[in-house]
Amino acid sequence: MYKEVLNLQRKSLVLYAIFLAALGAVLIAETTVVFPSLLMRTMGGIPEYFDVNPFEPGIMALPFLVTNFILFGIAVLYFKGRLPQKISSSFRFILNFEISARVAFLIVLLLIGGFITFTVNQLFTEEQFPDYYNNVKPVLQTWTINNITKGFDVHLKFFLDVISMKIFGSYRVIPYLESISLLVLTYFFTKLITKSRFAGIASIVILLQSTIFLFYHSSVAYDNSWILLYFKALSFFSIIRL
Secondary structure: OHHHHHHHHHHHHHHHHHHHHHHHHHHHHHHHHHOHHHHHHHOOOOHHHOOOOOOOOOOOHHHHHHHHHHHHHHHHHHHOOOOOHHHHHHHHHHHHOOOOHHHHHHHHHHHHHHHHHHHHHHOOOOOOOHHHHHHHHHHHHHOOHHHHHHOOOOHHHHHHHHHHHHHHOOOOHHHHHHHHHHHHHHHHHHHHHHOOHHHHHHHHHHHHOOHHHHHHOOOOOOOOHHHHHHHHHHHHHHHHHO
C-alpha cells in the first residue's frame, strides 16, 4: 500500500514538473505576442530599436487576450458545471473521444506525408536569412571536429549540419528531418501524458498550423533541434517515472 502511494506521488511530481516546464516555455512565447519588443530589449536587442517601448502592445495583443479570455472562461464554466447541457455534452464527447491504434497510425502517416509533399522542394534551395549568411554559414564552412575543444558552442548542431552537407549535399536536410521527428515525437509525447491517441493527432495538427514551425522547418540558422531534444528528455523522464 505504501509503495502504491509513493508511486502515485512520484507520478504526480513528474506531471507537475512537465506542466511547469511547458507552462514556462508557453508563457515566454505568449509574452512576445502581447509585448513583441520586451524579449528583444531584455536580451540586449538591436541597437536601432533601443528607443522602442518594450511594453508597447503588438497588433495581435488584443485578439490574443480576448481569445484566451473566452477559452479560459468556457473551460472554467465547463468544469464548474455552469454550461448548458447540450454544450457540456458536446465537450464531454470531444474529451472522451478516442480512435483505434490503426486509424491513428494512418492519420499520422497522412499528416506527415502531406507535410513532406508540400515542403520537400525547399531542401535544396539555399537559406536566405541574414543570420545564416553572416553567422552560421561561415562557421559551417570551416568547422571540424577539433572545434569542440576550442570552447563552449552549439557543436552538436554544427556537427549535424556538416554531416547533412557531406551526405545529402545540403545543410537543410538534417534540420528538416529533425522537424519531421518533432511531429512524430509530439504525437507520442501527447499520447503519453493524456493517454489519448486522438489528443496526439490533435497536437500534430496544431503544430502543423504553427506559422513559426512551417516557416523554419528546414532552417539551418533557426532549426528545431533544441525543442526536439527538450521533448526527448521529457519523454524519456516520463517513461521512466510513469
